[in-house]
Amino acid sequence: QVQLVESGGGLVKPGGSLRLSCAASGFTFSDYYMSWIRQAPGKGLEWVSYISSSGSNKHYADSVKGRITISRDNAKNSLYLQMNSLRAEDTAVYYCARWGATMWAYFEYWGQGTLVTVSS
Amino acid sequence: EIVMTQSPATLSVSPGERATLSCRASQSVSSYLAWYQQKPGQAPRLLIYGASTRATGIPARFSGSGSGTEFTLTISSLQSEDFAVYYCQQYNNWPPLTFGGGTKVEIK
Numbered sequence: 001q002v003q004l005v006e007s008g009g010g011l012v013k014p015g016g017s018l019r020l021s022c023a024a025s026g027f028t029f030s031d032y033y034m035s036w037i038r039q040a041p042g043k044g045l046e047w048v049s050y051i052s053s054s055g056s057n058k059h060y061a062d063s064v065k066g067r068i069t070i071s072r073d074n075a076k077n078s079l080y081l082q083m084n085s086l087r088a089e090d091t092a093v094y095y096c097a098r099w100g101a102t103m104w105a106y107f108e109y110w111g112q113g114t115l116v117t118v119s120s
Numbered sequence: 121e122i123v124m125t126q127s128p129a130t131l132s133v134s135p136g137e138r139a140t141l142s143c144r145a146s147q148s149v150s151s152y153l154a155w156y157q158q159k160p161g162q163a164p165r166l167l168i169y170g171a172s173t174r175a176t177g178i179p180a181r182f183s184g185s186g187s188g189t190e191f192t193l194t195i196s197s198l199q200s201e202d203f204a205v206y207y208c209q210q211y212n213n214w215p216p217l218t219f220g221g222g223t224k225v226e227i228k
Contacts, residue, residue: 035217044207044219044220044221044222045156045158045164045207045209045219045222046219047215047216047217047218047219050215050217059214059215059216060215061215061216062216095163095164100169104152104169104211105152105211105214105217106154106166106169106209106211107154107156107164107166107209108166108169108175109166110163110164110165111163112162112163113163
């Protein structure tokens with residue numbers, strides 16, 4: 001069965017950095033686009049970034065552009081999110097999610113999420 | 121950016137009753153609309169994609185309809201496990217991929 005397991009969240013000071021990971025299993029990882037989606041405490045869902053199956057195409061939400069980098073290692077079945085210059089408003093649960101088949105941009109499978117807290 | 125607006129923000133329904141949730145797009149998204157269910161402390165779960173196609177394992181009491189800018193998620197007979205927050209998401213015009221603000225379905 002499809003499994004997505006995030007890790008790497010934690011408490012970080014404003015201006016700090018963090019690298020999130022998402023380990024994928026149960027499907028051919030290199031065939032699928034992937035995304036990171038976040039949810040601030042008590043708030044709704046916000047798409048953060050996506051990466052194509054090969055890793056050649058990437059896009060970011062305006063709210064994180066220039067501070068966050070998405071990447072993947074298809075040999076390791078892993079997705080990453082490098083987060084720099086973190087702000088209080090980046091505090092959220094971060095989910096990795098697999099797109100639907102044939103590049104349809106809905107989120108068919110989600111991980112359980114990892115909490116990032118930005119606070120001094 | 122396409123803005124997705126969901127209504128109502130909260131819907132109070134008795135078990136066994138029908139629930140109708142609305143989602144409106146600021147411009148046409150054709151049928152590229154998905155619905156998700158999220159329970160407290162859990163990740164969202166895909167219910168519907170393509171506006172009306174149920175995802176794998178989703179019960180038939182969940183149905184989606186609409187196209188263009190107006191969409192509806194209907195839960196025909198609410199079960200106890202259906203009380204949750206529901207989000208719509210468009211994937212016609214991206215980036216960015218955008219979600220609605222959610223509708224909380226609570227027990228009346």
